Amino acid sequence: MNQGWTAVATWHWVANDENCGICRMAFDGCCPDCKLPGDDCPLVWGECSHCFHIHCIVKWLNSQQVHQLCPMCRQDWKFKE
Amino acid sequence: MAANTEALNKAWKTIVDFLSPGGRPILEVSFPEIQFQSAVDILVQNGIVNIIEDWFFENVQRDIRQRVAPNFWNYYTSTACQGASEWSDNLLKAVQFLHQVSEEYKPSLQRLESISSGTHPKNSLQTFCGVQKLSDVLITLFKAIIFAQVPNGYQEGLDHFYSEAFKVFNDTNSDNKGGGNEEVERQCDGCGENTEVCRCAQIMDRFHTVNRLLDEVGILEEVSGTSATALVHEKIQQHVEAQCKGRFETSFLESLENWLDTKVLGWLNLIYTGNRTHIGADCISSFRGRLQHFLYKTYAQVQINEFFKIIIDFPESAPAVQDLKACLEKTDMRAQLISTLRSSIETRLLHPGVNTSDILTAYISAIRALRVLDPAGVILELVCDPVRKYLRCRDDTVRCIVSSLTDDGSSELLDELIKGQPLVLDESGHSDDEDEDWEKWNPDPVDADPATASKSRRASDIISMLVNIYGSKELFVNEYRTLLADRILTNFNYEIGREIRYLEHLKLRFGESQLHYCEVMLKDVADSKRINARIKEEKAQRNEQDVVEVNSMILSAQFWPAFREEKITLPEEMQKLLEAYTKKFEALKGNRTLQWKSHLGLMNIDIELKDRTINFKVSPVHAAIIMQFQEKNKWTVEELSKTLQMPATALRRKIAYWQSQGLLKEESNDTFVLVEDHRGHTHDYLMTEDDETESAMASTQAQKEEEYQIYWSYIVGMLTNLESLPIERIHSMLRMFTMQGASTMECTIQELKQFLDRKVKEQQLMYSGGVYRLPK
Ligand SMILES: [Zn+2]
Ligand SMILES: [Zn+2]
C-alpha cells in the first residue's frame, strides 16, 4: 500500500481542570519532581473525582498525620479504582 | 718693547705664510719646520699662541664661504638644465674640486695640530663642533657652510646618480642573466644603452671615484646618506610588494631577510666599505638594524592592508599570520592593524548586502586567525566588537548559528561543538584564585580593556564567542528548539539517533536544564514511533486494513514551541481516519486523548485521473483540496472555502500549488477545474516559494504581527481623539506609548508606513493630504 498519512496531534489528560491543584503545574506537563510528562508522571483520580499528579497527591497524603483528605474538597481521599 | 713688537710681527708673518693654504710654497724655505717652530715659540712666550687657531679658522671660514662653496655649486648650476648623465659628470668634477681644496688644507692642519697638541685647552670652535681633531673642524665647516643651502635639483641629481649605479650593480649581480628575447639582449639592463655602447663600466668607475673622494674629504655619509637610504627604502618597498602582495600561503620573513643581507647590504657595502678613512665599521651594521626594521614595517604594512583577505583565507593563510605576528613584535604597528582591520570589516562585511551566514563565517575565521596573531585575545576583542554589535541587530543571527551548529554541511562548528568544553560566558564571574601557573603569567598588552578578565578572554572557544554575541544561552536554546521542532515536523523522520547525539553535545555545552524541553520533544518522537507500531500490530491481528495508513506524531504540547495555526475542517473521510486513531490511542493510554493539528503533517496520496495515477507528498490541507476535486471536478473558491471552512486567501495559495503541478486550472475568475487530461497542457501557474518551505512553527513575522495589533489599538485611539495625523506624529506618539507599555519592539517610520498602507488597502484607514484618518 502506497498511501499514508503522518498526522500531528498533541496529547492531553482527560481531566476537569488544566492544572494540578497541589503543584499548580499543568497536568499535561509534569510535577516539580519529574522531568518527563505522561507515563512518567501520571494523574490519579480520587473518588471525589478530583485528580492530581500522582507524585503530588502521594506527597500530600504522606504529610497528613491523622486523616487523609482531598486537598480540594476536604473529603476522605480514596483512590478511584 | 719695540724690538719685541717687531719680533712678534715677524713671527706672526711667518706663521701666516706657513698656514695659508696655497700661500708661500713651503719647499722654498730652508729648514722650514725650525723656522715655523721658533715663530710659534715667540707667540707662546707672549702668551698669545691661541690666536693662531682663531685666526686660521676664521680665514678658512671666509675662504669656504667666498671661494669654495660658490665654485663647488657652480659645477651644478651652470649646467642645471642638462641631462642626468652630464649632471653626474659635474658631480664628479665638483667633488674632485672639493677634494683638492681639502688636500690643500691638510699640511696647514698638520702643523696646527702639532702646535696645539696637549699644550693648551681646546679651541672654542673645536668644542663647538664637538670634535677631537682639528681636521674634523674643517669637515664640519665644509658641511655647515657648503651644504647649508643646496641649489634646486641637487637632491634629485644625487638620487639619480645612486640609483643609476644601483641598477648597474643589481644587473651585474643578477642571478638570472639574459633571456631568450633578442631585443632584450641588444639592450643592456644595467645602463639602458645598446649593448655595443654599454656604459656600465664607466658608471661604476665614476661611482667608485665619487665615493672614495667624498670619503677622503670626510663627507661621504653626509652627501650620500639621504639618497642611499631613500633608494634602498624604495627598493625594499618594490621588492616586498612584488614578492609578497596577495600571497598568504608562504612565509616570507626568511627570504626577505636573506635578500636584505645579500642584495641591499651588498650595495651599501659598495658605498661605505673598502678602505674608507672616515666611515666606521659600525656604519653597515647600524644600517642593517634600521633597514631590517624598515623591511618588517613594509612587509607588515602590505599584509595589514590585505588582512581582511588573510582572515577569510584562514587557515590556508596561516603563514602570513605567523609572519605578521613576528612583524608586530618588532614594530609598533598594532594600532594600525586594529584600525585598518576594523574599517575593512566595516566596509566589506557589515552592511545589508552580506548574508548573515557569511558574516558568521568571517567572524569565525577572524576568531581563529586573530588567536594565532595575538594569543592574549586583545586584538580579537577590539576588532570584533563591531561585528558582534552588528550581528546582534540582525534577526536571523541566532538561527544561522544554531543551524550551522547542527546542520550536516558545516563540519567546522560541529567539530568545535564535539570538543565539548563547557560554555564560558562573559556573565560568569571570575574568581580571584585562578589556578594559572604564575610562572607562565604574562601581562595583558597595554591596549587591553581592563574591564574584561584576561582569563575569560583567553579561554573562550568559538562556540562560546558566538553565544556571547547575545550573552544569553536562553535565546540560543530557544532558537535551537524551534529549529528542531521544524525539522521534526517537516521531515517526519522517526529515526532520531543523530538528533539525540547533537542534543547530548549541546547539553554538555549549555547545561542539562536548558535543553530539557528538547529532550522531551525527542522523546515524543520515540514514543510516537512505539505507539504507531503498537496500533499497526493490533490492526494486523484483527486483519483491519485502511486505504490510507495513518501514523502520528504525538506531541507534549507544554514542551513544544508555539505552532503555526491554520483554519481548516478536513473532509469527513479524513476526519474519520483520525478519529479511529484517537480511539486506539485512548485505549492504549488511559485517561488521555488527542487533539489533532489538522493542517500539520504529511500525506502521501495517489490521485487517480482518467489516464493515470499520480503520487504526491503534500500537506493534509493540500490533500483535502485536491480530494474535493475528485468528487466534483469544478469548484469556486467560495464553495471550497465554505466546505473546508478555510479563508479564501489561504485557499488560493494552496490551490496555486496544484496549478503549478498542472492538476488544477482556473477556468474563469475564482472557478477551478481538475485537469484530467494532461496532454498538450502547459502549466499556467508557477509554484509560489513559500508553499514549499512553510514552517510548522509560528514565525517571527507572526509574532511581529501581534505587536502591530497592539500598535493598531493605539492608533485607533489617537485618530478617534485627534481625527487626523501625519505619519511622523503617529510614530512619535507610538514611541511614547510603547515606551511605557510592555512592548519593546522597535518600529521604524518605514515599517510603520507599510503597516498603515496595508490598513488603507484593507479600508480600515484613509489617507489624503498627507494625513491619516479613520473612515467615517
Ligand atoms: Zn502536581
Ligand atoms: Zn511527577
Ligand SMILES: [Zn+2]
Ligand atoms: Zn476532592
